[in-house]
Amino acid sequence: MNFDEIIERRNTNSMKWDQLENKYQHTDLWPMWVADMDFQAPQPVLEALDNVTRHGIFGYHHPPHSLRTAIQDWTNRRFGWDVHPENIAFTPGVVPAIHHLINAFTDEGDGIIIQTPVYYPFFALLRSNRRTLLENRLLESGDGKYEIDFTDLEEQMKNGAKMIILCSPHNPVGRVWSEAELKKVAELCTRYGVMVVSDEIHADIILQGKHTPFATLEEAKDLQVATCMAPSKTFNLAALELSYVIFNEKETQKKFERQLQRNFTSIGNPYSSAAAEAAYRHGEAWLETLLTYIQANVDYVKERIEEEMPMIHVAKPEATYLIWLDFRELNMSQDDLQNWLRKEGRIALNDGHTFGKTGSGFARMNVATPREHVVEGLNRLKTAYDKL
Template sequence: MNLNKHDFNEVVNRKMTAAEKWDGMERVFGVTDVLPLWVADMDFKAPASVIEAIEKRVEHGVFGYTLQTHDYKLSVAQWMQKRHQWTIDMDWIVFSPGVVPALSFAVQAFTEPGDKVLIQTPVYPPFYQVVTNHGRELVMNPLQLQQDGTYVMDLEALERSLDDGVKLLILCSPHNPVGRVWSVEELEAISRLCAERGVLIVSDEIHADLVFEGKHTPLAMISEQIKNQCIICTSPSKTFNIAGLNTSNIIIPNDEIRKKFQQTVQLYAVGSISALGSVATEAAYNGGEVWLDEALEYIRDNMHYIQQFIAEHIPEIHVTLPEATYLLWLDFRSVNMSSDELAAFLLTQAKLALNQGASFGTEGEGFMRMNVACPRSIIEEAMHRLHSAMQNLRAQR
């Protein structure tokens, strides 16, 4: 394992720092004595370039209203070009305090109450909420689970749903929680179907930098037509573990769509970037790439360790390595428990806090989502706890 300058084995004590992942366990799970492997942030320190930039900004001592500078936007554009070979115009970049708020803004800007919005399930729970909370009709296009544990799009069902008056499609690319990196062919198919019907695509690409297999293709690169019919949601938050700085960059090539989106953002007066979010993002994109590459190597090693451990000791659980994200979608269906029973078992017997698969949709019944972006010692402890709990369960049955 090549750790170079960054020690990802370091256990950083996040307790009593108002960390949702650690200090929010009692509120969500009703317990505090478990390992938190749920909220999708890392337990690693951010890149040194980010920490140094924030320290320098703090030394200045004044944290007034802040602009998105030319250098800030240039750092975003250069990152997209270098990491994804996507050439963007800096004028396309619109600030949002987060990707989920951006999804909500898009739903409000481009649909009316009662309009249909399509999502591909199982999917990140806020995808449901940004539709139903605003009185839109939710249309689900379930992904198809294959025998090897991977998922594919059901394009025939998608076409039928789009023909039924869908106005907007929210795409998760790469997909959370199943970890797919959609192929160019898949993106071409979904783009063609939406382009033919005038359906706007809002593509959540927050995990775009966290790819292990294949290559992420920004949706706007698929065709000139879809470039002018999509909104691309990006952020450095997952990539560099700076989610708490609430900084996202929404990239909208179409002038008319961009202006309408900006008008909706302005309605809620949240269009101003924070002083620390600005410098952190710029520093991350300009100086965090080595850290990211090493973090990805470390996370993938964690995944391989878990896959091998479970194969050897807990054959009831099936692990399919994701193509992207630092999230494992664990298949517990052979354990034969309901979603609530499984979550309770993991909390009380294994002392582990994971995300219930059912919270991502009915297709997630029997699955659990596990965040593995943490030091190996925590992963090893989690596996030993899970092994012991499963041994006790076998003995009881």
């Protein structure tokens, strides 16, 4: 795979490239926002999809057992986690999965903890389901690094939290939570009887350190844990809408599956199954090359910004292909920062405040794109910076 290859995505109904004007009300923006990649999926995935097309019959489908064992082999190899194939429930996306988890296991008004700044749909999920937001703000510990505020976390649990939605690894701050940090979370959840939804969609995009699936912790053994995973970020398959939830306990899984049935939510797309299985069985070498490529892009962004735009600060992500940029030293209001990025920078980043109040003054940059694209984005940012 040649990750330097530029593949045109304009006029392909790509959200990242073709919804720019709609979203930002500006033309000629350089898209470094939506969290997908400008790379083709691994070759074995493309072949598996071709096979489905050649068969040509698109009748009702169910995900095969072999997909379950492909996931089991993958989690075993990558995380040393032996997931039982029957403990997997398929879902059409992690956000829909979390929506159904919230509805299956909490009631209107119940408190749910999220750790902010965080992936913005978490806020929308709580709002649209009328749950009470319990915000556990992450602490900045210097040099762009964030940590969990455990004192506040315990306070939020005392406020009657029913559930915590972990983002592990964390989007947008790029942390790979350490085993010690996750153990502390597990101990608190056990003490206060809080169910854990662990969104581990970025678990395969690890740049530094080691991902620990929350459910593998000894300290989590008495907890209700639902782990959300997917091949979508890892292999760039988001549009195929396949994800899954792994349960550590049968009754919890059954309750969730009843919730899916009640809402007529199922996974039945032969393309999704074929792509996911091919990716997990034959995509590992591709992923390793991708990780090296992303790390090089991250290093490039960090070096250039440090040298050429020293008032912007880059938190080096330990995971994900998303970089959390700190513009606070420019002393602009959130509105001014957004306008400056659009008008002067002509670049589309995700606005920091959408990730929560503490994201104000930040923006998120996606570097899962050929180097030439990253260079273009940074050139634009530099032009704007030089005019300050």
